Amino acid sequence: xxxxxxxxxxxxxxxxxxxxxxxxxxxxxxxxxxxxxxxxxxxxxxxxxxxxxxxxxxxxxxxxxxxxxxxxxxxxxxxxxxxxxxxxxxxxxxxxxxxxxxxxxxxxxxxxxxxxxxxxxxxxxxxxxxxxxxxxxxxxxxxxxxxxxxxxxxxxxxxxxxxxxxxxxxxxxxxxxxxxxxxxxxxxxxxxxxxxxxxxxxxxxxxxxxxxxxxxxxxxxxxxxxxxxxxxxxxxxxxxxxxxxxxxxxxxxxxxxxxxxxxxxxxxxxxxxxxxxxxxxxxxxxxxxxxxxxxxxxxxxxxxxx
Numbered sequence: 001x002x003x004x005x006x007x008x009x010x011x012x013x014x015x016x017x018x019x020x021x022x023x024x025x026x027x028x029x030x031x032x033x034x035x036x037x038x039x040x041x042x043x044x045x046x047x048x049x050x051x052x053x054x055x056x057x058x059x060x061x062x063x064x065x066x067x068x069x070x071x072x073x074x075x076x077x078x079x080x081x082x083x084x085x086x087x088x089x090x091x092x093x094x095x096x097x098x099x100x101x102x103x104x105x106x107x108x109x110x111x112x113x114x115x116x117x118x119x120x121x122x123x124x125x126x127x128x129x130x131x132x133x134x135x136x137x138x139x140x141x142x143x144x145x146x147x148x149x150x151x152x153x154x155x156x157x158x159x160x161x162x163x164x165x166x167x168x169x170x171x172x173x174x175x176x177x178x179x180x181x182x183x184x185x186x187x188x189x190x191x192x193x194x195x196x197x198x199x200x201x202x203x204x205x206x207x208x209x210x211x212x213x214x215x216x217x218x219x220x221x222x223x224x225x226x227x228x229x230x231x232x233x234x235x236x237x238x239x240x241x242x243x244x245x246x247x248x249x250x251x252x253x254x255x256x257x258x259x260x261x262x263x264x265x266x267x268x269x270x271x272x273x274x275x276x277x278x279x280x281x282x283x284x285x286x287x288x289x290x291x292x293x294x295x296x297x298x299x300x301x302x303x304x305x306x
Contacts, residue, residue: 049246
């Protein structure tokens with residue numbers, strides 16, 4: 001799916017977007033301190049918060065390693081399939097390996113794979129995933145044009161009609177659908193999985209209710225989430241729901257960074273703890289995302305204008 005989307009957008013950008021816009025987009029990656037006049041603070045915080053949500057979402061996505069039994073995942077258990085799966089006992093406290101020479105060697109091997117995954121696949125892919133749609137919008141839409149709340153997703157399609165006719169409309173909606181669909185599917189699992197894990201680890205009553213079958217919690221929450229999401233999406237404009245949710249993610253990211261540092265310091269033997277520079281980056285994340293969440297609270301609920 002991602003090869004089709006990114007490959008298709010790349011070809012489309014090469015064919016349509018002027019070289020000056022490509023250069024402008026590349027320069028934007030290393031430009032700091034410039035905020036255009038009139039920027040909506042809610043949307044600016046949402047931009048930051050959406051990246052926070054992506055980072056926090058990695059906490060749940062890394063459960064894929066657990067589900068495949070990689071590393072200590074084989075000692076913890078996983079969430080089985082609803083149909084055809086079997087009852088799997090999922091540890092409520094996790095497992096920490098002994099700091100033996102063999103385990104430390106394996107740990108370093110896993111770190112190498114994780115670095116490839118997070119830097120080579122996730123980070124590089126995220127940069128490309130932001131860059132290609134951004135320059136497409138700038139390349140096909142007039143500068144300074146106000147986009148209607150309901151028409152933002154389709155505005156690029158409208159611009160492509162002028163370049164490619166009706167085929168341009170089809171391409172924009174085709175790529176837009178797959179981008180939104182893949183995001184929605186991963187988010188549904190992300191939220192449900194995180195809630196399941198937190199309840200499973202925190203409450204003995206939940207585990208007794210499920211009779212040690214974690215599927216009952218996961219799939220029950222999945223049904224609740226789908227019903228709730230179907231109703232919630234109609235309360236206001238999608239762009240407002242997105243912006244508020246993303247701003248709240250700033251708070252989530254800051255808290256998760258605090259808890260990650262505490263977990264590493266309290267639970268992991270020092271041989272398995274991350275390097276100090278990684279924890280310094282987490283502290284900077286706490287300050288950065290906490291700052292934007294504070295702006296959101298002050299502006300939206302207290303009425304302070306910036």
